[in-house]
Amino acid sequence: MNDLNSVLLPEMLDIWQDTLNWQPSNAQQALFQRLYELVLVGNxxxxxxxITEVNDFWEKHLWDSIxxxxxxxxxxSKMTSSPSSLSMIDIGTGAGFPGIPAAIVIPYSQVDLLDSTQKKLTFIDQVIGELKLDNVKTVIGRAEEVGQLRSFRQQYNVALIRAVASATVCAEYSLPLLKKGGLAIIYRGTWTDEENSALENAISGLGGKIECIDKFETPLTNSTRHCLHVRKIAHTPAEYPRAIGIPTQYPL
Ligand code: SAM
Structure with missing residues (x-):
């Protein structure tokens, strides 16, 4: 078993401060700690x-998500008339990343955690209960199907998507779920000019536009990361997302 207390170490507080000009409150730290414990047990x-070693968990799950x-x-927070109506979806949430940290750090948001694997969502439901997070719920399904359902399509201000598929596929999964003006944040490791051109081409037909490529280094292992900010500037045609499996088999 790993050292369960380390996500609370004071030096991590300094790194939050230095890198994000922000520190979690004691309550948020306690939630991160409990989340770590629950992931270890669930695993x-x-x-x-x-990613279970404590520094890895802190850097690659908590810090990277946030x-x-x-x-x-x-x-x-300016995207909605009232902050409490900020709606977010984490597509392919897995063990709850980046969606659970988002719900903890932005308590006024409403976060849906979507995954196609029921076992993972059963675990997350336990986590939500244990952490008493009342601004999160799980959604079972494939992004290709959920994106075509009236109750989910065009319902979100923000879509987060990390380690699910290529960027063009992530765009096809996320843009239909966003309201016009909404933002998809696609988490990537490396990012090349070729990938950028492919994404630009793909999203023009989905109603999206690359707003910025946010490049950064992780604070413990100095690994390079990119977050692609894709703004929904126009309606996404009804044919997207395409049927299950088609986006990955025939990327736009
Ligand atoms: N986002 C998490 C993270 O960064 O740690 C989990 C990443 S995990 C590698 C990918 C997850 O995406 C899996 O839990 C898988 O079930 C889910 N997934 C893959 N394709 C999906 C789809 N089309 N619709 C919904 N979930 C999907």
Whole structure:
């Protein structure tokens, strides 16, 4: 078993401050700690994540998740008339990343965690209960199907999507779910000019536009990351997302 207290170490507080000009409150830290414990326990039965060593968990799950949306938090909070109506969806949430950290850091948001694997969502439902997060719920389904349902399509201000598919596929999954003016944050490791051109081509037909490529380094291992900010500037045609499996088989 890993050292369960380390996500609370004071030096991590300094890194939050230095890198994001922000520190979690004591209550938020306690939630991160409990989340870590629950993921470790859940991992004994389910294949939730390979990132279990404490520093890895802190950097690659907590810090990385939060870094992705934190830089545009001010803009996000202005997207709705009342802050409490900021709606977010985490597509392919897995063990709850980046959606659970988002719900903890932005308590006024309403966060839906979408995944196609029921076992993972059963685990997340337990986490939501244990952490008493009343601004999160799970949604079972494939992004290709959920994006065509009236109750989900065009319903969100923000879509987060990390480690699910290529960027063009992520765009096809996320843009139909966004309201016009909404923002998709697509988390990537490396990012090339070729990928950028492919994404630009793909999103022009989905009603999206690349707003910025946010490049950064992780604070412990100095790994390069990119978050692609794709703004929904126009209606997404009804044919998208295409049927299950088609986006990955025939990327736009
Ligand atoms: N986002 C998490 C993270 O960064 O740690 C989990 C990433 S995991 C590698 C990918 C997850 O996406 C899996 O849990 C899988 O079930 C889910 N997934 C893949 N394709 C999907 C789809 N089309 N619709 C919904 N979920 C999907």
């Amino acid at each position: 004994q039965k389910l294949n939730l994540t390979r 870094r992705g949306f934190k830089v545009c938090l001010e803009g996000l």
